[in-house]
Amino acid sequence: MDYTLKELMTIAAAREIRDGDIVFCGTGISMLAAMAAKNISAPNSVIFFETGAIDSLLEEVPLAVSDSRVMFWTSVNGNLADAFATMQNRITGPHVVGIMGAAQIDKYGNLNSTAIGDYFSPKVRFSGSGGACDVASFVGRTITFMQHEKRKFVQKLDYITSPGWLDGPDGRKKAGLPDGGPASVVTNMATMGFDETTKEMFLTGFFPGITPQQILDNMGFEIDVSRAKEVAPPTAYELQILREKCDPQRLILG
Amino acid sequence: MKICNDKTMSLKEAVQKYVAAGCHMSIGGFTVSRNPMAAVYEIIRQGINNIHLYAHSNGQGVDELIGAGCVSRLEIAYAGSGRFAPTCIRFKKAVQSGDIVVEDYSNYQMTLRFLAGAMGVPFLPTRSSLGTDIMEKWGFSAKMRAADPRLPDQKLTVMENPFGSWGDAPKLVLVPAINCDVTLIHAQKADREGTVRMEGLVFSDIEQVKSAQHVIVTCEELVEPDDLKANPDQNQIPSFCVDAVVHVPGGAYPTACYRYYDYDPGYLNEYRRYAEDDMLYKKYLEEFIHGLKDHQALLDKAGKDRLDTIRADQRTGYAVGLDRR
Numbered sequence: 329m330d331y332t333l334k335e336l337m338t339i340a341a342a343r344e345i346r347d348g349d350i351v352f353c354g355t356g357i358s359m360l361a362a363m364a365a366k367n368i369s370a371p372n373s374v375i376f377f378e379t380g381a382i383d384s385l386l387e388e389v390p391l392a393v394s395d396s397r398v399m400f401w402t403s404v405n406g407n408l409a410d411a412f413a414t415m416q417n418r419i420t421g422p423h424v425v426g427i428m429g430a431a432q433i434d435k436y437g438n439l440n441s442t443a444i445g446d447y448f449s450p451k452v453r454f455s456g457s458g459g460a461c462d463v464a465s466f467v468g469r470t471i472t473f474m475q476h477e478k479r480k481f482v483q484k485l486d487y488i489t490s491p492g493w494l495d496g497p498d499g500r501k502k503a504g505l506p507d508g509g510p511a512s513v514v515t516n517m518a519t520m521g522f523d524e525t526t527k528e529m530f531l532t533g534f535f536p537g538i539t540p541q542q543i544l545d546n547m548g549f550e551i552d553v554s555r556a557k558e559v560a561p562p563t564a565y566e567l568q569i570l571r572e573k574c575d576p577q578r579l580i581l582g
Numbered sequence: 583m584k585i586c587n588d589k590t591m592s593l594k595e596a597v598q599k600y601v602a603a604g605c606h607m608s609i610g611g612f613t614v615s616r617n618p619m620a621a622v623y624e625i626i627r628q629g630i631n632n633i634h635l636y637a638h639s640n641g642q643g644v645d646e647l648i649g650a651g652c653v654s655r656l657e658i659a660y661a662g663s664g665r666f667a668p669t670c671i672r673f674k675k676a677v678q679s680g681d682i683v684v685e686d687y688s689n690y691q692m693t694l695r696f697l698a699g700a701m702g703v704p705f706l707p708t709r710s711s712l713g714t715d716i717m718e719k720w721g722f723s724a725k726m727r728a729a730d731p732r733l734p735d736q737k738l739t740v741m742e743n744p745f746g747s748w749g750d751a752p753k754l755v756l757v758p759a760i761n762c763d764v765t766l767i768h769a770q771k772a773d774r775e776g777t778v779r780m781e782g783l784v785f786s787d788i789e790q791v792k793s794a795q796h797v798i799v800t801c802e803e804l805v806e807p808d809d810l811k812a813n814p815d816q817n818q819i820p821s822f823c824v825d826a827v828v829h830v831p832g833g834a835y836p837t838a839c840y841r842y843y844d845y846d847p848g849y850l851n852e853y854r855r856y857a858e859d860d861m862l863y864k865k866y867l868e869e870f871i872h873g874l875k876d877h878q879a880l881l882d883k884a885g886k887d888r889l890d891t892i893r894a895d896q897r898t899g900y901a902v903g904l905d906r907r
Contacts, residue, residue, distance in 0.1 A: 392664025458660030504753030
């Protein structure tokens with residue numbers, strides 16, 4: 329079965345979403361992963377956006393979280409104050425899984441989406457937090473999409489935009505953040521999780537044709553690879569749903 | 583705020599009256615949706631500069647104001663235009679070159695700041711950003727803040743929960759209220775008195791409106807007060823919050839206006855090409871803004887065929903099957 333890397337990444341992330349999750353998504357591949365999960369393995373998941381749209385039908389893939397396509401056929405069209413309150417809410421927040429992306433990540437899953445170099449005189453400026461810091465602060469678990477490159481998996485972030493496990497097992501508690509935190513990372517080479525005790529990133533799966541050593545060669549820090557298994561390629565059914573139902577115009581899949 | 587039974591005026595007049603050099607201004611909408619673009623272009627045309635701009639997540643409006651040199655300081659959570667420009671290009675250039683000073687917050691924090699302003703309280707609490715550089719790094723230095731009476735002395739501050747273990751949140755981040763001189767929004771419907779009805783997502787437009795000294799509303803349709811009163815639960819903004827009502831069909835173009843038109847992928851892609859090059863961008867400003875009399879001229883330049891392709895479908899509120907590559 330032929331498939332592209334992007335299709336595999338999308339499916340790998342979609343498999344992390346559980347039936348009954350409230351799924352917060354951003355733009356691009358994260359939205360597609362949420363759509364794939366809902367159509368394949370998590371029919372009772374509810375997709376929602378920071379802009380306030382809840383349970384959008386998504387007949388066409390939106391290109392931004394404010395796209396009119398997220399407003400059509402929803403259960404509720406709310407606003408930003410509501411959307412973020414849903415995540416900070418002590419009853420609903422723990423049921424939310426947030427899908428994120430970033431320019432840099434460290435071994436504790438902290439994310440930088442603000443600037444490379446000195447914040448006060450940046451070499452490269454990015455969009456900034458948007459809702460990412462809020463999601464990472466509040467929700468039960470997060471899944472992060474990353475490109476697997478040395479300059480992106482770094483020892484020390486240039487700027488901490490969104491909190492992961494901060495500096496280790498007690499980091500969030502010390503800072504005063506709610507429980508919850510990063511659950512997994514999906515890249516163009518692998519899937520990773522965070523150790524229950526140390527909260528450090530470790531390799532959970534490598535994509536077909538990729539070795540754990542290649543993965544390590546593309547990271548700025550060491551991770552445990554002893555628990556990793558090969559990631560199952562997308563099934564014919566997963567691909568069919570993804571291609572025909574989620575992104576028939578291949579706006580995100582390319 | 584203003585109490586008057588007819589606030590309609592031209593966009594030129596509204597901008598002359600309520601937007602001044604050095605003012606504190608916020609714009610509504612979100613990334614590529616319902617940005618008050620006609621008003622943004624009019625501000626650029628009038629050459630108003632040194633604006634202190636506030637937004638939560640904004641794309642096209644923020645980028646064009648920065649690109650045209652209207653902005654000196656920016657408080658924002660996110661500057662991007664979805665897939666068309668994941669990071670706004672003129673914003674990126676201006677921050678990297680030091681042409682504007684930026685203060686970063688999260689989206690919820692910006693929303694809470696507008697809400698605090700709308701509620702008349704000096705700050706609101708949240709658990710967001712504990713342990714991050716949003717707390718640690720201040721784009722506006724303590725010195726700059728102390729010297730400017732329009733800025734709070736601190737970007738934000740942390741407090742212990744004064745109710746002890748109540749609510750199970752040991753620490754809270756307090757974010758300061760925003761009260762702008764003027765907020766600009768684009769809505770689907772308004773009446774001459776200033777009552778506003780938005781359709782689809784309202785983003786944080788209501789908080790942005792209610793926290794501002796003055797408000798300019800541009801609208802797709804100017805309707806009779808009785809038309810809005812017939813279904814009052816669909817209206818969001820009471821007339822007294824609004825100072826100017828301007829009828830500008832297509833006023834969010836090239837961003838989307840739910841149930842009226844989609845964003846224009848052609849324009850946004852073309853804009854990106856202009857924005858990436860300083861010389862080309864000068865040409866863009868001349869050809870698409872300064873060289874045009876008003877927003878209608880921009881719509882005429884786009885042409886009927888192009889506008890037909892982005893016209894919203896009645897069932898969905900967007901242009902079904904639009905080529906968005």
